[in-house]
Amino acid sequence: MNKPENSPLTQATALTVENLSFSYARKKALDQVSFSVNASQCTILLGPNGAGKSTLFSLITRLYDTRQGSITLCGFDVKKRTGQALSKLGVVFQQTTLDMDLTVMQNLRYHTALHGIGGKIAKKRIQEELERLKMYERRGERIRQLNGGHRRRVEIARALLHKPAVLLLDEPTVGLDIPSRHSIVEHVHALAAEHGLAILWATHLVDEIYPQDQLVVLHQGSIKQTGSLEQVIRKTNSQSIHEAFQQLTQDDRE
Amino acid sequence: MSSLHYLRAMQGIVGRELWRFVRQRERFVSALVRPLVWLFIFAAGFRATLGVAISPPYETYILYEVYITPGLVGMIQLFNGMQSSLSMVYDREMGSMRILMVCPLPRWFLLVSKLIAGVSVSILQVYVFLAIAWCYEVEAPWQGYLYLLPALILSGLMLGALGLLLSSFIKQLENFAGVMNFIIFPMFFMSTALYPLWKMKESSVWLHQLAHYNPFSQAVELIRFALYGEFNEYAFIYTLCAFVLFMTVAVIGYNPSKGMMMKKGGR
Numbered sequence: 001m002n003k004p005e006n007s008p009l010t011q012a013t014a015l016t017v018e019n020l021s022f023s024y025a026r027k028k029a030l031d032q033v034s035f036s037v038n039a040s041q042c043t044i045l046l047g048p049n050g051a052g053k054s055t056l057f058s059l060i061t062r063l064y065d066t067r068q069g070s071i072t073l074c075g076f077d078v079k080k081r082t083g084q085a086l087s088k089l090g091v092v093f094q095q096t097t098l099d100m101d102l103t104v105m106q107n108l109r110y111h112t113a114l115h116g117i118g119g120k121i122a123k124k125r126i127q128e129e130l131e132r133l134k135m136y137e138r139r140g141e142r143i144r145q146l147n148g149g150h151r152r153r154v155e156i157a158r159a160l161l162h163k164p165a166v167l168l169l170d171e172p173t174v175g176l177d178i179p180s181r182h183s184i185v186e187h188v189h190a191l192a193a194e195h196g197l198a199i200l201w202a203t204h205l206v207d208e209i210y211p212q213d214q215l216v217v218l219h220q221g222s223i224k225q226t227g228s229l230e231q232v233i234r235k236t237n238s239q240s241i242h243e244a245f246q247q248l249t250q251d252d253r254e
Numbered sequence: 255m256s257s258l259h260y261l262r263a264m265q266g267i268v269g270r271e272l273w274r275f276v277r278q279r280e281r282f283v284s285a286l287v288r289p290l291v292w293l294f295i296f297a298a299g300f301r302a303t304l305g306v307a308i309s310p311p312y313e314t315y316i317l318y319e320v321y322i323t324p325g326l327v328g329m330i331q332l333f334n335g336m337q338s339s340l341s342m343v344y345d346r347e348m349g350s351m352r353i354l355m356v357c358p359l360p361r362w363f364l365l366v367s368k369l370i371a372g373v374s375v376s377i378l379q380v381y382v383f384l385a386i387a388w389c390y391e392v393e394a395p396w397q398g399y400l401y402l403l404p405a406l407i408l409s410g411l412m413l414g415a416l417g418l419l420l421s422s423f424i425k426q427l428e429n430f431a432g433v434m435n436f437i438i439f440p441m442f443f444m445s446t447a448l449y450p451l452w453k454m455k456e457s458s459v460w461l462h463q464l465a466h467y468n469p470f471s472q473a474v475e476l477i478r479f480a481l482y483g484e485f486n487e488y489a490f491i492y493t494l495c496a497f498v499l500f501m502t503v504a505v506i507g508y509n510p511s512k513g514m515m516m517k518k519g520g521r
Contacts, residue, residue, distance in 0.1 A: 091356055098350075113267075
C-alpha cells in the first residue's frame with residue numbers, strides 16, 4: 001500500500017505495521033511482523049510474556065528506532081514524520097507513568113502542556129475525560145492516594161486528552177482486581193465503538209477479548225495468527241479462544 | 255507545531271520539576287545540608303590552616319569560608335545536574351520519561367526543557383544556600399547576587415548536559431554511588447572549588463593542569479567572579495564550549511537511530 005503520506009484520515013486503517021523486524025544485541029525480538037489496526041475497532045495483541053509486545057510498543061512510540069520495516073500512524077510514517085504521527089497517538093504504558101506526589105489535575109495539566117493544549121480547552125477536556133471515568137471528584141487528590149484501578153483510569157483519561165486517533169494499551173489491567181479490570185476493559189471497548197478510536201490492546205489474558213475484536217497472536221517475535229475471534233478459533237480447529245491460544249503459543253523450542 | 259506549543263510544553267516541564275521539588279521536602283533538605291556541612295564544619299576546621307593569599311576577584315585577605323562558598327555553589331549544581339539527569343535514566347525505565355518522549359515535539363527540545371527544569375531547581379537551592387551563608391557572614395556585594403544568576407544558568411546547563419551525556423551512555427545504572435565515586439568526587443576535588451589553582455601548583459604541576467582543564471573548575475570560577483560583580487571571560491567561554499559539546503553528544507546519544515538507546519534496550 002503506497003498511500004500519500006499526508007492523506008487525511010478517511011481510510012479506516014489507523015495503524016499499519018509492515019515487515020517489522022527488530023533485534024536486541026543477541027536476541028531477535030520481532031521477526032517480519034505485519035498487521036493493521038482499524039478505526040472503531042479493538043485489536044487485541046495477544047501473546048505470552050516475552051512474545052515481543054513491549055518491544056513492538058517501544059517501536060511504535062519511537063523509544064527505539066525502526067531499522068527494518070515500517071510503522072505508519074494515520075498515514076504518517078513514524079520514522080520520517082515523527083511529530084505528526086505521535087500527535088495521533090495516545091499511550092497507556094504497562095508501568096504507571098504518573099507522578100505520585102502530584103495531584104490528578106497536575107498530572108493531566110502536565111500532559112496537556114506537552115501537547116500544547118491551552119488553559120480553557122485543557123480544563124474542559126480534562127473534565128470531560130475524568131467525568132466519563134467517574135474520576136472528576138477526585139481531581140484534587142494525589143496519585144499516591146489512589147488505588148491501582150483509579151490510577152489506570154487517570155492514565156486512560158490522560159491518553160485521550162489530545163484526541164488521538166489511535167490508543168495503545170500495554171497490558172493495562174495487570175495487577176488490578178476483577179471489578180477494576182472489568183470496568184477498564186468495558187470502557188476501552190466503548191471508546192472504539194462510540195468514539196471511533198482505533199485500539200491496540202496488548203494482553204495475555206484471553207478473557208479480555210470481546211466477540212467483535214480483531215486478534216493478532218504474537219509468539220516469540222512472530223505473528224502466529226490474525227483475524228477475528230471467530231476466524232482464529234476456526235483456523236486453529238479449536239473449541240475456544242483459550243484452547244487456540246494454548247495451541248498457538250506452545251513453546252516450540254523444546 | 256506552533257511556537258506556542260513549544261512554550262507551553264517548556265512551561266509544563268519546568269513547572270512540574272519545581273512542583274515535585276517543593277513537594278519532596280527531604281530532597282530539598284538534603285540538597286541544602288550537604289553544602290552547609292562543608293561550610294560550617296569543613297571550612298571552619300581549615301580556617302586557620304589555609305592562608306589564602308590575595309587573588310582576583312578578591313581584593314583583600316579572605317577567610318577560607320569565603321573562598322569555598324562559590325565552590326559549594328558549584329557543588330550544589332554539580333550534584334543537582336547529575337541527579338536530575340541520572341533520574342532520567344531511571345524515569346526512562348520506569349515510565350515518566352516515556353510519556354515525555356511520546357509527545358509530538360523534537361527530542362532535542364524535550365531534553366533542553368528537562369535541562370532547564372533541572373537548572374531552575376538548582377538555582378533555587380543555590381539562593382537558599384547563599385542566604386544561609388549570608389547569615390554566617392559570608393557576604394558578597396549585593397549586585398553580585400544579581401550577576402550570579404546568568405552565571406548559574408550557564409554553569410547549571412553545562413553540568414546538567416554532562417549528566418545527560420553520562421545518562422545516555424552509561425549502560426546500566428546500578429546506583430548513584432558509582433557516579434559519585436567516579437565522576438562527582440574527582441571532578442569536585444580536582445577543581446578550584448576547595449583550593450586555588452596556584453596552591454595546587456605548589457604540590458603538583460600535573461594536578462594543576464588537570465584542575466585547570468576541568469570544566470567544573472571553570473564553572474566555579476565563573477560563579478566566583480560573578481559573585482563579586484566581575485566577568486571572567488575565559489571561564490565563560492570555556493563553560494559555554496563545554497556545554498555545547500556535552501549537549502550535542504547527549505542529543506546524539508538520545509536519538510533513537512544513532513544513539514545508545516538500542517544497546518540498553520535488552521531485557
